[in-house]
Amino acid sequence: MRLYSYWRSTTSYRVRIALHLKGIDHEVVPVNLAKGEQHSPGFAALNPARGVPVLVLEDGTTLTQSLAIIDYLEGIQPKPSLLPDRQPERARVMAAAHVVALDIHPVNNLRVVQRLKAMGHGPEETAGWMRHWMNEGLNAFQAMIRTDTPFAFGDAPGLADICLVAQLYNAHRWGLDLTPFARLTEIEGNCLALEAFARARPEAQPDAE
Amino acid sequence: MRLYSYWRSTTSYRVRIALHLKGIDHEVVPVNLAKGEQHSPGFAALNPARGVPVLVLEDGTTLTQSLAIIDYLEGIQPKPSLLPDRQPERARVMAAAHVVALDIHPVNNLRVVQRLKAMGHGPEETAGWMRHWMNEGLNAFQAMIRTDTPFAFGDAPGLADICLVAQLYNAHRWGLDLTPFARLTEIEGNCLALEAFARARPEAQPDAE
Numbered sequence: 001m002r003l004y005s006y007w008r009s010t011t012s013y014r015v016r017i018a019l020h021l022k023g024i025d026h027e028v029v030p031v032n033l034a035k036g037e038q039h040s041p042g043f044a045a046l047n048p049a050r051g052v053p054v055l056v057l058e059d060g061t062t063l064t065q066s067l068a069i070i071d072y073l074e075g076i077q078p079k080p081s082l083l084p085d086r087q088p089e090r091a092r093v094m095a096a097a098h099v100v101a102l103d104i105h106p107v108n109n110l111r112v113v114q115r116l117k118a119m120g121h122g123p124e125e126t127a128g129w130m131r132h133w134m135n136e137g138l139n140a141f142q143a144m145i146r147t148d149t150p151f152a153f154g155d156a157p158g159l160a161d162i163c164l165v166a167q168l169y170n171a172h173r174w175g176l177d178l179t180p181f182a183r184l185t186e187i188e189g190n191c192l193a194l195e196a197f198a199r200a201r202p203e204a205q206p207d208a209e
Numbered sequence: 210m211r212l213y214s215y216w217r218s219t220t221s222y223r224v225r226i227a228l229h230l231k232g233i234d235h236e237v238v239p240v241n242l243a244k245g246e247q248h249s250p251g252f253a254a255l256n257p258a259r260g261v262p263v264l265v266l267e268d269g270t271t272l273t274q275s276l277a278i279i280d281y282l283e284g285i286q287p288k289p290s291l292l293p294d295r296q297p298e299r300a301r302v303m304a305a306a307h308v309v310a311l312d313i314h315p316v317n318n319l320r321v322v323q324r325l326k327a328m329g330h331g332p333e334e335t336a337g338w339m340r341h342w343m344n345e346g347l348n349a350f351q352a353m354i355r356t357d358t359p360f361a362f363g364d365a366p367g368l369a370d371i372c373l374v375a376q377l378y379n380a381h382r383w384g385l386d387l388t389p390f391a392r393l394t395e396i397e398g399n400c401l402a403l404e405a406f407a408r409a410r411p412e413a414q415p416d417a418e
Contacts, residue, residue: 048352049308061297065304072300088270091281095274106315143257
């Protein structure tokens with residue numbers, strides 16, 4: 001399978017981590033979002049929403065949306081599982097992941113920030129916008145997870161950890177003060193010590209600049 | 210179980226539809242977002258992210274995030290199923306749902322619009338902001354679904370239809386031109402003809418104004 005990915009895209013980063021955790025062979029095809037390659041007609045035919053990640057299967061089926069792609073990977077390669085088998089534990093891990101994936105990331109997405117700039121807001125203001133939503137969301141995330149485990153919900157990383165680590169890459173990039181989030185940076189350290197996370201890092205990608 | 214809900218909240222609307230489709234008994238507890246009731250200390254203790262919906266189970270367990278709550282409902286009451294059992298069909302339905310739930314709704318959320326207003330943008334500009342993201346996302350959604358079925362992906366409504374119907378409530382409310390989306394309003398009509406959708410509508414809620 002082929003993963004269309006951009007090194008700095010945190011949604012691509014989530015899928016890269018899941019692929020490596022599950023040991024699924026794949027090829028990475030870089031799409032340069034900064035140069036607008038996602039708006040080319042060829043790419044729009046692949047993904048009408050014109051974003052990464054996109055996973056193309058051997059039979060040509062295209063899958064989009066990072067969490068839906070990860071759901072597919074769970075289906076074809078259930079081990080290691082990224083969500084608990086039982087409810088309501090499963091829904092609680094998913095909810096923490098969704099605080100990052102729905103409450104933080106979409107509001108800070110490249111196209112949203114580009115639109116804010118078109119509406120007259122400068123780089124300082126848009127960086128402040130991003131930090132605001134990260135701060136709000138990470139506060140909620142930190143209140144939702146366990147306090148006594150190496151990872152957000154246990155002894156192995158799962159969907160909440162994947163979303164967290166990708167989001168913290170952006171938090172570092174945009175200068176968020178992480179002092180109130182010691183628990184989160186502790187989990188980040190535990191994750192990045194694992195080979196699957198390290199191989200998925202933006203800096204380890206073929207298109208890293 | 211108790212569902213904390215606001216009549217106009219489209220994420221609450223999603224969960225209400227799922228509860229009615231599955232025939233799960235529940236009590237609705239209104240939370241007035243317009244009056245800021247989600248920011249009260251009592252509510253923040255229930256949901257650190259200070260939003261609705263929140264589902265409180267009989268044993269006191271609290272579940273947040275609409276899609277995670279629906280995943281829980283799928284777990285405890287699998288029929289009727291809201292997602293295909295098989296991959297990659299399941300991931301494709303989920304991806305369409307996520308275009309609404311991740312690409313459109315979070316960027317148009319009440320708190321985001323309130324922040325834009327605090328940054329000096331008036332009602333016309335914020336309504337234009339909302340219509341922009343709805344137009345982009347619904348275009349992608351329409352390109353991702355089937356063209357020959359009563360519902361987005363088949364003969365019964367599923368997660369993509371649920372997210373669509375809730376989003377179209379907002380599209381009507383904010384005056385989006387739906388002329389290019391005839392396929393979507395056709396699906397909306399088919400959904401709202403079902404009792405489960407009709408009972409979940411904002412106008413049918415105890416706190417509707």
